[in-house]
Amino acid sequence: DAKTTQPNSMESNEEEPVHLPCNHSTISGTDYIHWYRQLPSQGPEYVIHGLTSNVNNRMASLAIAEDRKSSTLILHRATLRDAAVYYCIHGYGGSQGNLIFGKGTKLSVKP
Amino acid sequence: DSGVTQTPKHLITATGQRVTLRCSPRSGDLSVYWYQQSLDQGLQFLIQYYNGEERAKGNILERFSAQQFPDLHSELNLSSLELGDSALYFCASSVYPGQNTEAFFGQGTRLTVV
Numbered sequence: 001d002a003k004t005t006q007p008n009s010m011e012s013n014e015e016e017p018v019h020l021p022c023n024h025s026t027i028s029g030t031d032y033i034h035w036y037r038q039l040p041s042q043g044p045e046y047v048i049h050g051l052t053s054n055v056n057n058r059m060a061s062l063a064i065a066e067d068r069k070s071s072t073l074i075l076h077r078a079t080l081r082d083a084a085v086y087y088c089i090h091g092y093g094g095s096q097g098n099l100i101f102g103k104g105t106k107l108s109v110k111p
Numbered sequence: 112d113s114g115v116t117q118t119p120k121h122l123i124t125a126t127g128q129r130v131t132l133r134c135s136p137r138s139g140d141l142s143v144y145w146y147q148q149s150l151d152q153g154l155q156f157l158i159q160y161y162n163g164e165e166r167a168k169g170n171i172l173e174r175f176s177a178q179q180f181p182d183l184h185s186e187l188n189l190s191s192l193e194l195g196d197s198a199l200y201f202c203a204s205s206v207y208p209g210q211n212t213e214a215f216f217g218q219g220t221r222l223t224v225v
Binding site for chain 2: 030031032034036042043044045046049051087098099100101102103104
């Protein structure tokens with residue numbers, strides 16, 4: 001199974017940037033890096049994904065290391081609504097695209 | 112709202128019984144995934160369908176089965192239920208299987224086996 005390593009928990013202050021790290025040293029050259037988050041009592045929600053280049057969307061930015069063994073999800077201004085478990089995933093099973101979730105990072109946001 | 116609809120939202124049943132969970136994917140999505148989330152195991156991939164065909168299997172028990180129908184909705188059947196099957200069951204859908212796509216998850220069905 002694809003394996004990623006993330007901190008169990010992180011804390012942030014509201015309206016400050018948050019950098020969530022992820023190590024994926026066993027990633028293959030064709031595996032995409034995905035980030036999902038799960039708010040309390042809800043299903044997982046897509047955040048962002050990328051292959052090699054850094055990616056930006058309305059929710060976050062994804063910075064991928066040059067050797068692709070690690071990546072960082074950046075929330076530019078954390079809000080209370082961003083408190084969630086953030087999962088970093090890299091592709092499993094080639095074209096099948098099944099997401100294999102780890103334990104994720106629980107992000108707390110303080111007002 | 113992700114566009115993925117799961118019914119029922121809650122289900123309470125007794126050990127030994129059989130239940131069916133239903134998932135309607137987002138309009139236009141051909142691929143459906145089922146996941147189980149329990150407190151001690153986290154989110155576990157169960158099975159994936161694409162356009163009616165089984166595409167990949169994960170940690171799905173033999174007592175569990177699923178199918179995707181011609182209208183693309185999917186059902187997950189759980190039989191001979193045990194206390195340990197109590198969990199949240201999520202369905203997700205994507206336009207096609209593959210890594211360069213995003214999956215949309217439903218709100219889940221909370222199954223309680225008593």
